[in-house]
Amino acid sequence: xxxxxxxxxxxxxxxxxHAYVIQPRVVEDIxxxxxxxxxxxxxxxxxxxxxxxxxxxLNGGGIVLDMSAMNLIxxxxxxxxxxxxxxxxxxxxxxxxxxxxxxxxxxxxxxxKTTLGGCLSxxxxxxxxxxxxxxxxxxxxxxxxxxxxxxxxxxxxxNADLFHAMISGYGMLGIFTSVTLQMKRLHSGLLxxxxxxxxxxxxxxxxxxxxxxxxxxxxxxxxxxxxxxxLGRGQIHAARYLHEGEDPNPRETMKLKNQILPPYIFGVFPxxxxxxxxxxxxxxxxxxxxxxxxxxxxxxxxxxxxxHAAFHFLLDYVPNWELSYGRGGLIQYQSFxxxxxxxxAWTEIIKLxxxxxxxxxxxxxxxxxxxxxLLSHAVDxxxxxxxxxxxxxxxxxxxxxxxxxxxxxxxxxxxxxFAKNSETTAETAQAFYGEEAVKKFRKLKKRCDPNGLxxxxxxxxxxx
Amino acid sequence: xxxxxxxxxxxxxxxxRRAIVLxxxxxxxxxxxxxxxQEGCVVALVARQKDKxxxxxxxxxxxxxxxxxxxxxxxxxxxxxxxxxxxxxxxxIGGLDAFIFVxxxxxxxxxxxxxxxxxxxxxxxxNLIGAMAWLSPxxxxxxxxxxxxxxxxxxxxxxxxxxxNPGYNTSKAGLHTYLEALRNRLTRxxxxxxxxKPGFMKTEMLNAAxxxxxxxxxxxxxANEIYKAMLKRxxxxxxxxxxxxxxxxxxxxxxxxxxxxxx
Ligand SMILES: Cc1cc2nc3c(=O)[nH]c(=O)nc-3n(C[C@H](O)[C@H](O)[C@H](O)COP(=O)(O)OP(=O)(O)OC[C@H]3O[C@@H](n4cnc5c(N)ncnc54)[C@H](O)[C@@H]3O)c2cc1C
Ligand SMILES: NC(=O)c1ccc[n+]([C@@H]2O[C@H](COP(=O)([O-])OP(=O)(O)OC[C@H]3O[C@@H](n4cnc5c(N)ncnc54)[C@H](OP(=O)(O)O)[C@@H]3O)[C@@H](O)[C@H]2O)c1
Numbered sequence: 001x002x003x004x005x006x007x008x009x010x011x012x013x014x015x016x017x018h019a020y021v022i023q024p025r026v027v028e029d030i031x032x033x034x035x036x037x038x039x040x041x042x043x044x045x046x047x048x049x050x051x052x053x054x055x056x057x058l059n060g061g062g063i064v065l066d067m068s069a070m071n072l073i074x075x076x077x078x079x080x081x082x083x084x085x086x087x088x089x090x091x092x093x094x095x096x097x098x099x100x101x102x103x104x105x106x107x108x109x110x111x112x113k114t115t116l117g118g119c120l121s122x123x124x125x126x127x128x129x130x131x132x133x134x135x136x137x138x139x140x141x142x143x144x145x146x147x148x149x150x151x152x153x154x155x156x157x158x159n160a161d162l163f164h165a166m167i168s169g170y171g172m173l174g175i176f177t178s179v180t181l182q183m184k185r186l187h188s189g190l191l192x193x194x195x196x197x198x199x200x201x202x203x204x205x206x207x208x209x210x211x212x213x214x215x216x217x218x219x220x221x222x223x224x225x226x227x228x229x230x231l232g233r234g235q236i237h238a239a240r241y242l243h244e245g246e247d248p249n250p251r252e253t254m255k256l257k258n259q260i261l262p263p264y265i266f267g268v269f270p271x272x273x274x275x276x277x278x279x280x281x282x283x284x285x286x287x288x289x290x291x292x293x294x295x296x297x298x299x300x301x302x303x304x305x306x307x308h309a310a311f312h313f314l315l316d317y318v319p320n321w322e323l324s325y326g327r328g329g330l331i332q333y334q335s336f337x338x339x340x341x342x343x344x345a346w347t348e349i350i351k352l353x354x355x356x357x358x359x360x361x362x363x364x365x366x367x368x369x370x371x372x373x374l375l376s377h378a379v380d381x382x383x384x385x386x387x388x389x390x391x392x393x394x395x396x397x398x399x400x401x402x403x404x405x406x407x408x409x410x411x412x413x414x415x416x417x418f419a420k421n422s423e424t425t426a427e428t429a430q431a432f433y434g435e436e437a438v439k440k441f442r443k444l445k446k447r448c449d450p451n452g453l454x455x456x457x458x459x460x461x462x463x464x
Numbered sequence: 465x466x467x468x469x470x471x472x473x474x475x476x477x478x479x480x481r482r483a484i485v486l487x488x489x490x491x492x493x494x495x496x497x498x499x500x501x502q503e504g505c506v507v508a509l510v511a512r513q514k515d516k517x518x519x520x521x522x523x524x525x526x527x528x529x530x531x532x533x534x535x536x537x538x539x540x541x542x543x544x545x546x547x548x549x550x551x552x553x554x555x556x557i558g559g560l561d562a563f564i565f566v567x568x569x570x571x572x573x574x575x576x577x578x579x580x581x582x583x584x585x586x587x588x589x590x591n592l593i594g595a596m597a598w599l600s601p602x603x604x605x606x607x608x609x610x611x612x613x614x615x616x617x618x619x620x621x622x623x624x625x626x627x628x629n630p631g632y633n634t635s636k637a638g639l640h641t642y643l644e645a646l647r648n649r650l651t652r653x654x655x656x657x658x659x660x661k662p663g664f665m666k667t668e669m670l671n672a673a674x675x676x677x678x679x680x681x682x683x684x685x686x687a688n689e690i691y692k693a694m695l696k697r698x699x700x701x702x703x704x705x706x707x708x709x710x711x712x713x714x715x716x717x718x719x720x721x722x723x724x725x726x727x
Contacts, residue, residue, distance in 0.1 A: 005605040007559075014476035018559035018609055042555055060473060060482075060558025331476045390476050399477035422475050457473040457558070464470070 001032050008058055011051050012322055014329030014390045015422065017060035017457060019045075023069050027177050030065065030145050034453060037063050043455035044147070046171040048118030049090060051111055053332045054422035055457035056122070056170050062455065065175065067117050073097050074178070081183035082140065087117030087176040094181075095309065099254055103183035104308055107135045112313045117176045122419035123168040123373050126312070127217040127239075130367040134378065136167035137371065138182050144174040147453040151177075165444050168373035170418055172459050173448045188242035189253030191217070191311050196301040201232020201343055201350075208367045208382060209339060211238045217311070222363030223295045224386065225288045227354055231347060234363070235298035239311055259309040271319060278324035282389060287361040328390035333360070333402060334420040336368060339381040341412035346384055348408050353386070356401050358394060360386035374437055374444075377417040385420065399423060418458060429462035438463075471506045471531045473558055480532070482557045484508045484550075486540065486598060487567030489516040491667035492617065495687035496564060498524060501533055503691065508553045510536045511567065540567050540594030541586075547601050554605075562694065563602045564615040565595045568635075572674045576627040576726065584631030591635035596642060603646050606655040613656045613694060616643040620661050620702065623711050627726055628675060647699060656697040660690055663707040675727070679704075 003020035010016075020042070024030045037044045045059035047066055057064070071088035078101035085094065092112035094105055107126045109119065118124075123136045132138070141155040144166060152174070154163035166173050194215075198204040204220055211218050215238040222234040247253055281290055315321060322330060337345050353359050364385045368378050388398060402423045409416070415432050416424050430438050441463075455464070474480040483500050487493040488509035494516075500507045501524045509517050517535035524533040534556060538549055554560050568591045571583035595616060606612030621629065622636025640659055647657035664670055664680035681704055689703045702708040717725075 005608040007609045007611050010476070012476065015474060015479070016559075017474070018554070018605075040551065042551075055473060055475065061555035061560075329476065395477045395479070399475075402477070423477055460470070460473050461475070 001029070001036050003036075003063065006064075008047070008050065008064060010055065010058065010329075010422070011053050012325070012330040012332070012390075014331050015055060015058065017055070017058040019059050019062055019064040021064050021066050023066040025069050027145065027151075030175050030177070031149060033063060033065055034145075034147055034149065037453050038451065044453050045456040045459075046087075046117060046121070046175050048088065048115030048121075049113050051109075051114045051118060052122065053330075053420045054418065055461060056418060057118070058457045059455065060457055067115060067175075070177070071115070075180075076101075078103070081185060082180065083183060084178060084180045085116055086178060087120070088115050090115050091119065096256060098183050099186070099189070099259065099308070100256060102186050102250070102254060104186050106132050106138045106182065106184040108312050110312070110314075111316050112309070113316065116179050116181075117171075118419075120167050120176055120179060121169060121171045122417075123371070123376070124419065125366070125368065125378065127219040127366060129378065130212045130218070130369050131216060132184075133369065134168075134371050134373065134376075136164075136373055139163075139167060140180040140182055142166075142176055142179040144176050146174040147449040147451065161444065162448070164372055165374040165441060168375040168377075169441075170375070170458060171456065172454050172463070173444060174454070186241065186250070186254065186308075187244040188247030188250045189255070189258055189307055190242055190247060190305045191239040191308060192242065192303060193237055193239045193306050193311065194301070194303045195298065196236050196238075197233070197295070197298050198236055199233050200230055201347060204232045204234055204236070204365065205339070205343055205382060207236045208365060211236060212367045214238075214240075216240050218367055220365035221294065221298070222365055222384065223291045224350065224353070224360040224363040225291045226295070227351070231350055232343075233295060234365070235295070239306070253307070259307045271317060274318050275320045275322075275324040278318075278321065279326065282324050282326055282361070284357075284359060287359070290361075325389045326391070328392060328395070330387055330389055331422050332385055332387050332420045333405060333423075334383055334385040334417050335405070335409045335414050336377055336379045336383045336417065337381050337409065337412055337414040338379050341414070342382045342384075345408050345412040345414060349384075349386075349405050352401060352404060352408075356397065358388065358398055358401060360388050362387040374441055375418075375433060377415050379413075379415055383417070418462065424462070426462050426464070470556060471534070471558070479504070480558075481505045481561040482507075482554075482559045483562040483564060484510060484553055484557075484560065485564045485566060486510045486538075487565070487617075489513045489520065491566075491669060492662070492665055492683040492686055493564075493566035494520055495683040496566065496690060497533065499684075499687045499691050500562075501528060505561075506532045506534075506557045508534050508536055508557055510538050510549075510553075512537065512539050540597065541589045543593065543597040546597045550598065550601055550605075560602070560605065560612065562613040562615065563598070563606075564617075565598060566617045567591075567594060568617065568619075568669070570629070570632050570669050570672060572629045572632070572672070574674065580631075584634070587631045587635045588638070591632075592638040592642070595639055599642070599646060603650060603655075607650055607653045610654045613658065613697070614643070614646060614650070615658045615660060615690065615694060616640075618643070618659055618661045620663050620707055620711055622661065623715055624717075624722065656694075656699075658690075658693055658698055659700045660686075660693070661700070661702045661707065661711070662686055663702065663704060663710075679706075 043062040047057040067088040070086040075084040217239040489511035521533040619636040664677040
């Protein structure tokens, strides 16, 4: 079994770890990797596309299974919208397969580079979480290999406990080998999008809550620099699918060439270079200007039509945008709060970040609903994702500030998302998951992985 | 295996570089370990004397309030143990950013007319072959990872063959050459190789040495200078710096004169 000692990073390039990387091509390779790990006394972590902002797909000093080569779409039925694929297949491969036939993945992340295995493990949410729930809610069935060597098939009915724990389980119980998903029917390649400004946090949250029932997707941008009466101001984008007949030529709008954005801006400027030009802005003053300009531009309420891919994956069209944050990279702090306490908690958090002179550069809000998965991050409320630049000099004070944020979130009944969160401690994690969920998880862990082979840096941080 | 708990993994805001110091129980190795711990690294301290290592680790962990110093007992002349121990340490400290080979012995033969093959052999076995036993798997790891830093502690004594201690001179000259070869192999892969040539340091080794040991410095001073050179990713340094002038002269003394000198 070939292993290569490699330095891996988190998505934000703010953390690295060395590991022996193995790239399985067939299921037998995964068995062999477990055998090797046992023999060598090493731990194992699966890695999809490495799009987690934190330590979820890192395993310092251990074995990392790079799942990206197991990426076939093994079955697709355009009549029923049921698709089966290997875990290394990406959302990009998935939507490009199903969209021309008039279907769309019911839940997608803000980047299409993520793999199905990663999406299952984190149980990702989209801008339609309030309506469609999480990724896991559209899984018909999956197969996985446990560290014991057992091969299991799970669905909401069969092995239901494992189904609800492995989805949201960050690869800590087993390795996905195949997943069967239900896609959603489309009647057009376009969405109708409303854009409207919101003047403060209270209006921001009301707009999300009131807008949600009338829309298929809703997402907010929050101006992290605005304070005082304008604290929490921003812009809401709410989008709806087109009904049957609304699009006179759906076959045409669903064609891939009408979804994919061109690689050039203004027809001449290559996007692959864009991040270099963003670098000078990646400081407090630069991002303040960007936020102000963005708010000014958002003041006009308007409605337009946009291709699905453009609406969902805008970030992918600025390749390597995360590199514009410079050498220290970036982290994201995403907190989930019940609708009753969100305003109080985030007012405190945003004020704190401004007072400490460490404003977030980008804030994004979403509307959520709870789900039945064991290590769920969801609430009946909202989430706010804040991006922070990491530098040598800010890492200590930023770390201290995030600990304060954690306290505010916890006190207000909030939760965290471990595809993003990189600093939260074991104590806080277990406090919000609750004793019962943690106990249940540990019991399953013992059953699926009695020798403790599956461990990531994230696992050691929050359960170790 | 250390009986202490595993160190906390790094996070973006609490970064931890990971280092192995071989020959960490006393002297320069202990001072370097202390320096690296102060700078926030997780450090595996390796040497033969368990009691010394344990005491040093618990002192270091107490001062930082974190488990970041871990002790491993090993004799570098047991070459076949190196790859497995390396793998175990890397698993426990969560990766490897720097490998520092300090271990060394110095057995002067006791006069310019004395010969002692057994001692010469031990010096080569520990100072040179011991280093190669570790540096070759470490170099392979770093070459694959395209990152990392290797530091080897040579000596001013390795720059010329002198009358006092041929075996020691040879072991250090061999180490310098081995490190240079690694540097030439690894620089293209983004790996830094630093050769350190200390003058005299006030350690146990110095007590055993025979003859004059002028201008000896504390090992802590050498450790600080080595750490600075690591940050700057230097290739070769003398510590303290003035030895570079002295050795420049000594390296250029023609053989017909050098043969007549008695140091
Ligand atoms: C720009 C950007 C936007 C994003 N937007 C969203 C968003 O809108 N909503 C959202 O919910 N998330 C979002 N994310 C987070 C992202 O969706 C998750 O981190 C996702 O898990 C990444 O998938 P991946 O394939 O890169 O997995 P990785 O990051 O490689 O791994 C994630 C986890 O999955 C496990 N894993 C991977 N493959 C397998 C397998 N085959 N079997 C078992 N375990 C496995 C890993 O061990 C790890 O714990 C975003 C991330 C980025 C970078
Ligand atoms: N002191 C000087 O003036 C001077 C000058 C130039 C160069 N140097 C070099 O600097 C380095 C450090 O010297 P020092 O003065 O600090 O010497 P020291 O005080 O004698 O320490 C030597 C260290 O090496 C370890 N070591 C020796 N043999 C070993 C073995 N077989 N296996 C594992 N570890 C072993 C020792 O640990 P254990 O005994 O616990 O194994 C100890 O930690 C040496 O390489 C030396 O040659 C020293």
